[in-house]
Amino acid sequence: MIDGSNEMTQQRETGTLGKLMVLLDLVTHADRPLRFTDILAAGEQPRGTLHRQLGHLVEEGLLEIDGDGRYSPGLRLLELASRSWARNEFRLIAEPHLNALQQLTGETVHLGVLRGASVIYLDKVEGRQPVRMYSQIGNASPVYCTGVGKAALSVLPDERLNALIAEVAFQRFTPNTRTAEMLLAEMEEIRSTGAAFDREEHEVGIRCVAAPIWSEDLSFVGGVSVTGPAYRLTMERLNEWADPVRQTAARIMSGMRSGLGPRR
Amino acid sequence: MIDGSNEMTQQRETGTLGKLMVLLDLVTHADRPLRFTDILAAGEQPRGTLHRQLGHLVEEGLLEIDGDGRYSPGLRLLELASRSWARNEFRLIAEPHLNALQQLTGETVHLGVLRGASVIYLDKVEGRQPVRMYSQIGNASPVYCTGVGKAALSVLPDERLNALIAEVAFQRFTPNTRTAEMLLAEMEEIRSTGAAFDREEHEVGIRCVAAPIWSEDLSFVGGVSVTGPAYRLTMERLNEWADPVRQTAARIMSGMRSGLGPRR
DNA sequence: GGCAGAAGTTCCATTATGTGGAACCGAATT
DNA sequence: AATTCGGTTCCACATAATGGAACTTCTGCC
Numbered sequence: 001m002i003d004g005s006n007e008m009t010q011q012r013e014t015g016t017l018g019k020l021m022v023l024l025d026l027v028t029h030a031d032r033p034l035r036f037t038d039i040l041a042a043g044e045q046p047r048g049t050l051h052r053q054l055g056h057l058v059e060e061g062l063l064e065i066d067g068d069g070r071y072s073p074g075l076r077l078l079e080l081a082s083r084s085w086a087r088n089e090f091r092l093i094a095e096p097h098l099n100a101l102q103q104l105t106g107e108t109v110h111l112g113v114l115r116g117a118s119v120i121y122l123d124k125v126e127g128r129q130p131v132r133m134y135s136q137i138g139n140a141s142p143v144y145c146t147g148v149g150k151a152a153l154s155v156l157p158d159e160r161l162n163a164l165i166a167e168v169a170f171q172r173f174t175p176n177t178r179t180a181e182m183l184l185a186e187m188e189e190i191r192s193t194g195a196a197f198d199r200e201e202h203e204v205g206i207r208c209v210a211a212p213i214w215s216e217d218l219s220f221v222g223g224v225s226v227t228g229p230a231y232r233l234t235m236e237r238l239n240e241w242a243d244p245v246r247q248t249a250a251r252i253m254s255g256m257r258s259g260l261g262p263r264r
Numbered sequence: 265m266i267d268g269s270n271e272m273t274q275q276r277e278t279g280t281l282g283k284l285m286v287l288l289d290l291v292t293h294a295d296r297p298l299r300f301t302d303i304l305a306a307g308e309q310p311r312g313t314l315h316r317q318l319g320h321l322v323e324e325g326l327l328e329i330d331g332d333g334r335y336s337p338g339l340r341l342l343e344l345a346s347r348s349w350a351r352n353e354f355r356l357i358a359e360p361h362l363n364a365l366q367q368l369t370g371e372t373v374h375l376g377v378l379r380g381a382s383v384i385y386l387d388k389v390e391g392r393q394p395v396r397m398y399s400q401i402g403n404a405s406p407v408y409c410t411g412v413g414k415a416a417l418s419v420l421p422d423e424r425l426n427a428l429i430a431e432v433a434f435q436r437f438t439p440n441t442r443t444a445e446m447l448l449a450e451m452e453e454i455r456s457t458g459a460a461f462d463r464e465e466h467e468v469g470i471r472c473v474a475a476p477i478w479s480e481d482l483s484f485v486g487g488v489s490v491t492g493p494a495y496r497l498t499m500e501r502l503n504e505w506a507d508p509v510r511q512t513a514a515r516i517m518s519g520m521r522s523g524l525g526p527r528r
Numbered sequence: 529g530g531c532a533g534a535a536g537t538t539c540c541a542t543t544a545t546g547t548g549g550a551a552c553c554g555a556a557t558t
Numbered sequence: 559a560a561t562t563c564g565g566t567t568c569c570a571c572a573t574a575a576t577g578g579a580a581c582t583t584c585t586g587c588c
Contacts, residue, residue, distance in 0.1 A: 013323060014320040014323045015320060016574070016575080017320045018320075019546095020281060024344065025344075028347040028348055035565095036565060036566095037563085037565085045548085047548075047566090048547070048549075048567080049547055049548055051566065051567085056278040056279065056281045059277060059282075060281055060282065060285050061379065066483065069564080069565075072351075072352075072353070073344065073345075073348030073352075074348070075377060075379050075386075076379075077341065077345040077348045078349060078384060078386070079403075079404050080288065080402075081341045081345030082345070082401060082404075083293065083402075084292055084341045085342060086403075087336075087337070088336075089297075089336070113339060115325065120342060120343055122339075122342070137342070137346060138343055138344075138349075139346050140343050140346075217331060219331060280545070280546080280574085280575070299535085299536095300535070300537095301534085304535095304536095309576090309577085310576080310578075311536085311537090311578090312537090312578075312579090313575075313576055313577060316575075317575090333535085
């Protein structure tokens with residue numbers, strides 16, 4: 001595995017499971033239930049094979065099929081994830097600190113983890129909003145345009161950083177979205193200050209300040225952030241909050257070391 | 265497949281996937297990260313086999329392994345579930361009605377679906393409390409001691425009802441928890457009134473009233489409920505709310521029929 | 529420090545499982 | 559009645575999973 005050029009060598013090394021996961025991804029990523037033919041057309045597998053594979057996934061509850069033969073994600077996924085979330089050590093350690101940060105700032109606080117080239121949100125604490133919106137938890141967002149993502153990148157060694165950036169397709173979400181070059185340039189600043197800003201780079205009108213969280217061996221990299229509407233979160237305000245955010249990150253890391261965190 | 269006695273015939277019919285799911289379940293159900301040996305001791309597979317299987321699951325992100333070689337559920341599960349939840353048709357249809365019911369009662373409203381002998385909570389709307397998403401969502405509870413569960417059972421044909429009850433191991437959570445016989449006896453009442461009560465049967469001090477929701481072909485069975493502390497939810501209060509709960513269920517069903525629901 | 533035992537990893541001949549082309553079915557469509 | 563389309567079933571074949579055993583790496587423990 002320590003062959004310098006690890007380019008795209010890792011394609012499909014999980015045998016049967018890999019093929020099934022491709023299907024699962026296909027169905028969960030679709031914005032509507034898919035018919036057998038739709039999936040067949042995706043070209044992954046021949047008819048007979050596909051039919052059996054889908055059958056197995058349905059049997060296990062990972063997919064569901066309705067009367068019209070349309071496939072959607074199954075409840076089993078929720079069940080598995082629920083447990084996975086409830087018992088996640090990192091999240092449990094972070095929870096009280098996130099709450100404290102929310103109280104202090106009054107804005108929404110996020111906890112995220114780097115996974116491949118995406119940030120997965122592990123937790124979210126909002127104020128008293130009566131209206132609950134899209135939960136966000138479990139949601140995967142691109143690294144390069146989220147505070148947590150940029151913060152996480154900043155602690156990676158150059159080698160891993162470059163490898164990761166190389167495999168990302170940069171998409172322009174707002175006029176402020178970073179390109180690969182801009183992102184790399186920004187790393188220096190983030191490394192020295194220990195805080196990353198999202199200046200409406202993912203969504204117009206949304207700003208955020210984030211700090212990285214990482215395990216010693218970098219097997220684990222993530223971050224914590226405060227997010228809010230630009231009209232409330234002026235840049236001065238964001239700067240003010242950089243410090244509490246960094247402190248929160250520091251406390252979580254200290255909890256990980258002393259606690260049950262991913263240690264060696 | 266149409267062999268009248270479909271008893272326990274369905275064991276392990278999903279080949280390789282089935283074996284992997286057993287492992288996934290094992291790890292997600294454990295209350296701590298498991299070592300290789302722990303899983304080996306569960307006796308499912310011989311060493312070599314198990315090693316490769318775990319490797320594949322880790323590779324796909326369904327499991328994670330820390331520096332100490334301890335396995336826990338992976339982030340990929342959250343990612344998959346998040347999408348599955350966000351786009352769930354049934355949940356989307358129900359959402360506004362759940363909110364309305366919450367407003368009306370001021371108590372916590374749940375939306376659940378029957379899956380095997382468990383109720384999986386699909387959504388939860390609480391009052392002003394900072395919403396902890398996933399606190400309950402995806403959670404699997406026994407059918408026989410939750411309002412939603414009992415409501416759901418009441419719309420099943422006797423045959424399916426009996427089969428289901430036969431395979432459940434009844435556990436006594438509180439002095440009020442129903443036995444199989446009591447549950448069956450109660451069905452008559454629930455069927456005629458269209459409402460099911462949980463009179464502190466799952467947790468002491470918690471009551472709830474629920475109404476069933478089902479698709480015509482019964483491919484889908486669930487329910488909606490209002491839950492709260494016994495001191496606020498007196499039995500008279502619960503009776504008062506039976507009607508709005510039934511109405512909410514009716515509205516959701518009507519939404520399913522006209523909307524994109526699981527129709528034929 | 530070195531030894532013993534346990535925990536974890538790798539190997540590879542065997543075989544069970546998944547594969548996929550082709551035939552089949554049934555319900556819409558013309 | 560004939561045709562197409564979406565879905566399901568079948569079965570000889572190839573591939574991927576299996577699992578026993580050998581090997582390596584970690585842990586104390588003396």
